[in-house]
Amino acid sequence: MAHERPRFIRCGNCNKRVKVGPVGRIPVFCGNACRQQSFVKNTRSPLTADDWRRLTADNRRQRLVIWRVLQEAGLIPADQPLPPDKSGNAA
Ligand SMILES: [Zn+2]
16 A cells, blocks of 8 residues: 555535545545535636726727838828727627
C-alpha cells in the first residue's frame, strides 16, 4: 500500500463528513447534489458587474473609433451618426 486510505473525508462543497469505503476511489463530495453545486460554482463567469461595465465601455469606444475611421475614409457620410449597438450589450 502506497498511501493509507482515510476513514472519512470532508465534502468539497458542504464540508460534511463522508465515509470512505474500503475499496474504490476516495470521494470528493458527499453526493451528486454537492458535486453539481461545486461544478456550477466553478463554471460561473468570474467576471463581476464592474468587469462587464468596463468591457462594454471598451466596446463602445472601439465602435466609435472604427466609425470615425470609416467616415474619414469616405466610406460613410461624415454626418451619419453611429448606429445603435446590436451586439446585445446594453448601451
Ligand atoms: Zn456535501
